[in-house]
Amino acid sequence: MYFLFSILYLSILFSENEKSLPHYFTEEELINKSLIYSMSRDTEPPLSPVRNIAEFEPMQGVLIRYPFGISTSMIQEIAEDVIIYCLVSQALQNSAYNSMNNAGVDMSKVEFITGSTDSYWTRDYGPWWVVDGNKNIGVVDFTYNRPRPNDNAAPYKVSDYLNTSYYATDVVHCGGNYMTDGYGISASSTLVYEENNMSNNQVNQNMLDYYGVHTYHTVEDPNNTYIDHIDCWGKFLSPQKLLIRSVSGTHPQYNEIEEVVSYFESTLNSYGEPWEIFRVYTPNNQPYTNSLILNNKVFVPLMNSSWDDDALDVYEQALPGYEILGYTGSWESTDALHCRTKGIPDLGMIQIFHNPLNDIYEPQIEGYNVLATIDDLSQMGLVYDDLKVFWKNNSSSEFMPIQMSICDIDIPDCYQSNIPPQQEDTDIQYFITAQDYSGRYDRLPIAGYYDFSVVATQLFDSGDINMDNITNILDVVLIVNYVLGIGELDPYQIQLSDLNNDMIINILDVILIVNLILEN
Structure with missing residues (x-):
């Protein structure tokens, strides 16, 4: 009875507030903060093994809400490549349509998910996605850390609209305070422990059971603000790369930020190697880490600051080959475009997992082994002739393909190929491609390339094509x-x-x- 009364109370309290609720708790919400726990929808966890999908994996769309928190120009850019899934109340759907249509958005790429919302922070309350033990993608929901029932209901609405499986844990959380590498490592500020009525170990167990998170990095938030969200100071750019804000030594949060950097420097990524850490300068608390990675594009919040260009340069250095796009908006240090958007994964994506090659300082007679696991979630079957590694060296103008074959070692869905030994010291760039019979064509990385340096392996002279040590x-x-x-x-x-x-x-x-x- 208490549960039904609580939900009814909250629904009445917030049903007319689609435009007005802030990122922080209102005074009335603080009074009723305990009602958050009545919004839980706890279910059994997905079939294991469970893998939480990362932001930088293939996406078929982006979840936003009307009234918007981002510009229609940004919506137009997103709709060039993927579907806009727009949460909107039935009463406002025509307004949402007209707003986007008048701005030149490709409306064939817009789909409306009807229902009331309390705010436009779809990152914070939107669905988190997993691949379950049956290799199906579904939603694993959490309890939103605001007493906002309409927002809290959004993940179920999205799951129902897309006809995916739906699971829920009673962990209180929010998307702005969460990032994952897609391999079982995730990170948040310690807010996740503070806002739950369970032990830290119970939170961690829930994250393992429902999201497949075996390593959960939780750190004290270094920013000293009301929000304590990790996306205000850090971001996983890939399973190997991490972006963290930097400030001058005179900034009041300098020591706290550097302590976080030191912490991650002492940890290893999912392949047991140190993180490659990039720093973006935020002297006036600019929200440059609050960006959105969307397939081959990165949307970065800009503040009309003299440091904007430097921030874009950092992303270009960290993610070579990606299209880096800057957007101004009603951003704050605690709230920018990442908070207001949420990726929807390609529900039939081709999963490609690979640990990029490191620099090699000894001659390699057999060449450089590229090993990857490739699995089509469409279950339509891989086109084996299109499993390839494309590579080039410093002398190359174009990438050259090499066919991949089944691995010699007994690893499911494992494929490999060898980049040939090099005649001289050089840098090598490469990427992996795959196609399945659903028509999907995916690559890793999604844009750009991996790179490593090698020393010469002098096996045969140029011209000795049959490699018999005689040119004839x-x-x-x-x-x-x-x-x-x-x-x-x-x-x-x-x-x-x-x-x-x-x-x-x-x-x-x-x-x-x-x-x-x-x-x-």
């Missing part, structure tokens, strides 16, 4: 057949054939190899 007419036959399209060469043989280092094997290389033979 047999090598000429091989290269001619390749140029004519009646013969194949492996990636290392192609390197040996490219005598003019233009990354194209043609008649010019044939002439050079003939001259090389005549000179000898």
Whole structure:
């Protein structure tokens, strides 16, 4: 009876407040803060193993709310690539449509999920996504840490609209105070412990059972604000990279921020390696870490500050190949565009997992082994001929493909290929691609490339295409057949054939190899 009264009370209290509720607790909400716990929808956890999907994985859409918290120009940009899922009350749906349509948004990319909301912080109350033991994507809900029943109901509405599984834990939490690497490591401020009526160990167990989080980093919030959200000072950029704000030594929070940096420097990523930590300068508490990674784009909040360009540069250095886009708005140090958007994952994505190669300082006769696990959640089947590694070195103008094959070691869904040994010291850039029979084509990283440095492995001289330590007419036959399209060469043989280092094997290389033979 108390539960029904509480929900009814809260619904009446907030039903008319779609435009007015702030990010922080109102005075009335503080009085009724205990009613948060009546909003819980605890269910059994998903079938294990469970994997929590990260922000930087393939997304099919973005969840926003009307009245908007972001500009229609940003909505227009998002809709160029993915679906806009817009939470809106039935009474305001026409207004939402007209607002976007008048701004030039592609309305074929907009879908409305009807129902009242209390605020536009979809990051904080929106759905968290997992892949369960049946390899299905579903929602695992939490109890929103504000006594706002309409917002708290949003994850269920989204799950119902998309026809996905729905689970819920009674952990009180919010999305702005949570980030995950997609491999079982997550992080929050200690607010998550403070706002729950259970022990820290019970919170951690819930995170393991419902989200597959085996390592939960919880740190004291270094910003000393009312919000204590991790996205106000840090962000996982990938399973290997972490962005943390920086300030001058005279800033009142300098010591606290550097303590957080030291903490993460003492921890390891999911592959047992140190984090690659990037710093973005926020001298006046600019919310540069409060960005949205959306497939191959990164949306960064700008403050019309002299430090805006430097912030964009940091993202470009950390995520080479991504399109970095800056947007102004009604941002605050505690609230920017990440707080007001929430990615919706591609429900049939191709999962690609790979630990990027590190610099290699010894010659590698077998080349450089690229190993990845690739799994199509569409369950339509992988197109094996399209599982490839694309690579290039300092002399290359274009990426060259190498076919992947099933791994020699007994790992499910494991594929590998070898980037050939290099004739000289060089940097290598590469990425992995996969296609399935649903028509999906995914790559890792989603944009850009991985890179590592190698030293030369002098195995054979240029022109010795058959690798018998003699350059002769047999090598000429091989290269001619390749140029004519009646013969194949492996990636290392192609390197040996490219005598003019233009990354194209043609008649010019044939002439050079003939001259090389005549000179000898």
